[in-house]
Amino acid sequence: MLLGAHGFLAARLRTALQDARMSVHAIGARDIDLAAAGAADALQAQLKEGDSIVFLSAITPDKGKGIDTLMTNLRMAEQVCAALARVRPGHVVYISSDAVYRDTEPFIDELGPADSPSLYGTMHALRERMMMATLGSGTPLAILRPTLIFGPGDTHNSYGANRFMRAAVTDRRISLFGEGEEQRDHVFVDDMIRLLQAVVERRSAGVLNVVTGQSISFGDLARKVAAIAGDVAVEGKPRAAGPILHRHYDATALFRSFPDFQFTPRDEALARAWRGYAQPA
Template structure:
């Protein structure tokens, strides 16, 4: 197969895809923002010099809510994508993998599959939905896969969002995990190595289309907190904070994903958290 160019290789997901490439013996060329700044005036020249005919692209370059406010985030995410697509439109790419997010769905949507309407309620989610629409205008349908992951966790995660990584770090450094309300919300959590494997496998097998990616087994935050607390030898308490949002649940129907990648089913939360606890750097 042709080389894989990872756009956004300096980020959490990009690094994981590079690591998965090394594990498989696949040549993945890393392009962090220091190599190709998608917001720079000379982005066209940088892409022309670095992206070749026949390359497969994994595009995972995006700002997250921790990095910018709503309008700034939306504008930068939009221009990063359109600048890159304009720069490669004359290239004959082999395949294009776009890393989106499940934030393109409504927060109140309880059960999610790919047939559900996209109704983002944040500018972050909206920015990814717009980018999805853009990439579909530039890349042929049979050469494009769009992946919409749920919350991803794993070694190297810099975001510390509410969930697995925050709970692990709170337990490790403070001996106390803090949950909102009674922690009754169900959420799914995806191990980073499993996501990277699917993202790269799509290029090998040329699987196209839109796919939600999750473990398929949602868990309540209270149960997740207790699972993590039990991993530590020292006593870890689970403390309640006042609830900031109404209770909303999320479950996934992953039938489409399982049919496309039957040998790459993501691990469940218990195994994933245990693997990370024993083998990873929690930060």
């Protein structure tokens, strides 16, 4: 059961799980408005005891950053938790975000506090706790905190590989804040889906950051995209005053949890993503 049918990840995950011969039912906002009163009843009616549930639905910052968005997201989680409390699922996967960590934290692993002051990070942290409180120790709960995900089909257009590729296609020019010095980790969407599929198949439990462990500056990333695209300029522009914040991850927990999982090498992942942007299906 996928809660979220049409998002960047949901559609791909649905296809991947179906290809793996799983029976998949996806519920989108058009099927059930999870934020509405009574959504729990509607959801309960569709759930069966022992189901695996992947909770992907959330209003992302590109659609709203205020308290109203926060409260809507929490209402969605409230309804989902109410349904889960009535129907004992076999496994639950909550797709959180690395936004739960403070922006100022330069080195992150799963032991770090999920205490971001941002409303979006707070929302995911609260939803994680709501899921934990609802499921207790009786149902395995996996909480995945992906960092920046890139690949064709992204709808958020946040600063990073996706925006750079769009800009390369449309403008032949990639703009950076400053010189793009900030270092970040970036995960290819196909890798995210493969990992998510493994989590579902193994009914994994626990908190895991979905990160490669290898950060790169936005500037270097932009230049890689430009090199793949060809004939694309990369230009810096003045940034707001303030410190340059980097973010590095320790991916050891992922390596230990999934010894046979290997990320697509970055250059290859960028090339594959670029093909999706340059020649959309």
